[in-house]
Amino acid sequence: xxxxxxxxxxxxxxxxFLALEPLKAVTVVQVYGRSVSALKAFESKVATTSAISxxxxxxxxxxxxxxxxxxxxxxxxxxxxxxxxHTSGSMPLETLETHRKGVFYPxxxxxxxxxxxxxxxxxxxEAETFEDKELLRQLGLAVSKQVYELDATKRAPLHLxxxxxNNFTNHLFQIADEICQVQNLPFELLLPLIGETIEKLxxxxxxxxxxxxxxxxxxxxxxxxxxxxTQPLHQxxxxxxxxxxxxxxxxxxxxxx
Amino acid sequence: xxxxxxxxxxxxxxxxFLALEPLKAVTVVQVYGRSVSALKAFESKVATTSAISxxxxxxxxxxxxxxxxxxxxxxxxxxxxxxxxHTSGSMPLETLETHRKGVFYPxxxxxxxxxxxxxxxxxxxEAETFEDKELLRQLGLAVSKQVYELDATKRAPLHLxxxxxNNFTNHLFQIADEICQVQNLPFELLLPLIGETIEKLxxxxxxxxxxxxxxxxxxxxxxxxxxxxTQPLHQxxxxxxxxxxxxxxxxxxxxxx
Numbered sequence: 001x002x003x004x005x006x007x008x009x010x011x012x013x014x015x016x017f018l019a020l021e022p023l024k025a026v027t028v029v030q031v032y033g034r035s036v037s038a039l040k041a042f043e044s045k046v047a048t049t050s051a052i053s054x055x056x057x058x059x060x061x062x063x064x065x066x067x068x069x070x071x072x073x074x075x076x077x078x079x080x081x082x083x084x085x086h087t088s089g090s091m092p093l094e095t096l097e098t099h100r101k102g103v104f105y106p107x108x109x110x111x112x113x114x115x116x117x118x119x120x121x122x123x124x125x126e127a128e129t130f131e132d133k134e135l136l137r138q139l140g141l142a143v144s145k146q147v148y149e150l151d152a153t154k155r156a157p158l159h160l161x162x163x164x165x166n167n168f169t170n171h172l173f174q175i176a177d178e179i180c181q182v183q184n185l186p187f188e189l190l191l192p193l194i195g196e197t198i199e200k201l202x203x204x205x206x207x208x209x210x211x212x213x214x215x216x217x218x219x220x221x222x223x224x225x226x227x228x229x230t231q232p233l234h235q236x237x238x239x240x241x242x243x244x245x246x247x248x249x250x251x252x253x254x255x256x257x
Numbered sequence: 258x259x260x261x262x263x264x265x266x267x268x269x270x271x272x273x274f275l276a277l278e279p280l281k282a283v284t285v286v287q288v289y290g291r292s293v294s295a296l297k298a299f300e301s302k303v304a305t306t307s308a309i310s311x312x313x314x315x316x317x318x319x320x321x322x323x324x325x326x327x328x329x330x331x332x333x334x335x336x337x338x339x340x341x342x343h344t345s346g347s348m349p350l351e352t353l354e355t356h357r358k359g360v361f362y363p364x365x366x367x368x369x370x371x372x373x374x375x376x377x378x379x380x381x382x383e384a385e386t387f388e389d390k391e392l393l394r395q396l397g398l399a400v401s402k403q404v405y406e407l408d409a410t411k412r413a414p415l416h417l418x419x420x421x422x423n424n425f426t427n428h429l430f431q432i433a434d435e436i437c438q439v440q441n442l443p444f445e446l447l448l449p450l451i452g453e454t455i456e457k458l459x460x461x462x463x464x465x466x467x468x469x470x471x472x473x474x475x476x477x478x479x480x481x482x483x484x485x486x487t488q489p490l491h492q493x494x495x496x497x498x499x500x501x502x503x504x505x506x507x508x509x510x511x512x513x514x
Contacts, residue, residue, distance in 0.1 A: 109453055
């Protein structure tokens with residue numbers, strides 16, 4: 001049985017609590033949060049505190065606070081005997097100023113009010129000692145089928161990739177949604193296409209799956225699209241992404257007789 | 258029973274043939290292609306020809322050729338009695354120089370060798386007369402559950418949206434795939450995250466679903482990401498998409514106390 005204290009009351013903390021709390025192999029002994037009102041959501045299910053001095057003993061302290069707060073909060077955890085692991089994709093292990101340091105990074109996007117299937121989430125772990133790595137691996141395997149030991153040199157590019165495939169992709173959806181609203185078209189029309197975009201990845205590399213006017217260097221269609229976009233920033237995004245696609249596929253284009 | 262001749266042997270033509278050929282309500286009577294070798298793939302299943310003069314009579318001629326070839330090919334179809342419909346998202350109906358003009362645009366990305374479920378593909382139709390619209394609607398409903406009558410003023414922005422959510426999204430996947438290859442990380446690690454990005458759209462608008470450093474205006478993380486990107490074009494894409502996300506969510510950021 002692994003005992004865990006969760007520090008934080010935001011989206012990552014909440015999703016971790018919901019995933020860990022039902023597990024037989026894990027006991028969430030306490031949730032810590034600065035804000036008494038944010039702790040209210042946890043009070044009926046677990047002990048809570050807003051005082052660092054009242055943290056209970058635990059094997060692992062999961063520090064699910066914002067990246068910029070990790071160093072500051074961890075300064076106050078330097079006397080803890082347990083392993084302190086932050087949950088950030090982009091911060092190095094050394095950000096922690098604790099006795100025992102770890103990283104427990106679930107590679108996923110968490111939204112308030114929407115549950116996720118933790119079993120399928122890759123958990124990226126890092127620690128300084130063999131024992132601490134094993135402890136984090138045990139916790140990871142209790143909640144997910146995929147646990148990877150990755151140090152910061154691998155975790156940082158992975159986090160960058162996560163921004164590309166999730167945050168930026170979602171922003172393109174948002175621009176499309178705006179266009180649909182202006183044109184009074186239902187955004188749902190695009191869902192089968194979006195679904196197929198993802199499904200292709202099971203069979204093809206993204207490079208193989210690329211289609212559209214930019215890959216054919218179809219200047220007329222691209223020009224028509226740019227003039228349809230009303231915001232200069234969206235026009236710039238269109239031109240830049242098209243140029244990038246064109247450059248990747250230029251060699252293939254030259255091979256077409 | 259609707260009789261159909263397919264003109265073209267590329268990806269769209271092939272997928273249309275595969276979708277229409279098994280239907281009871283439709284007979285594909287012929288496939289036309291300029292290239293005799295490309296027609297070989299169809300020969301065992303349907304009559305083929307590479308001579309416009311030998312086109313068989315049919316209710317509908319589906320013109321699945323590249324956008325830039327539509328006008329030219331259609332010039333040679335001006336004596337046909339049947340309805341000629343192109344399959345392009347971005348070309349107006351008037352591109353056709355035929356007696357009866359139509360559009361039959363399946364909103365999907367087609368890849369050689371990967372089958373798609375046509376039932377879920379929105380089919381966008383347009384024609385000049387009520388009778389021709391009904392004919393295209395019948396053909397659409399024979400193959401798909403979703404048929405929409407959209408003229409060029411709606412179809413053009415929809416096609417632009419398709420480029421945003423499919424072509425550009427796929428290119429972001431490709432940049433991530435490149436990073437993974439350089440870092441010796443499996444791209445598959447990102448698939449659950451990509452899956453969740455799409456799943457969120459069932460519950461939230463893309464604007465509501467937005468997460469990441471740009472929406473928080475987390476300059477430190479964004480700066481770290483940009484320095485990790487080795488290609489100037491990728492850096493520019495990162496900065497531009499982040500700026501665009503920031504601008505959309507700036508008002509929300511200001512509301513956070």
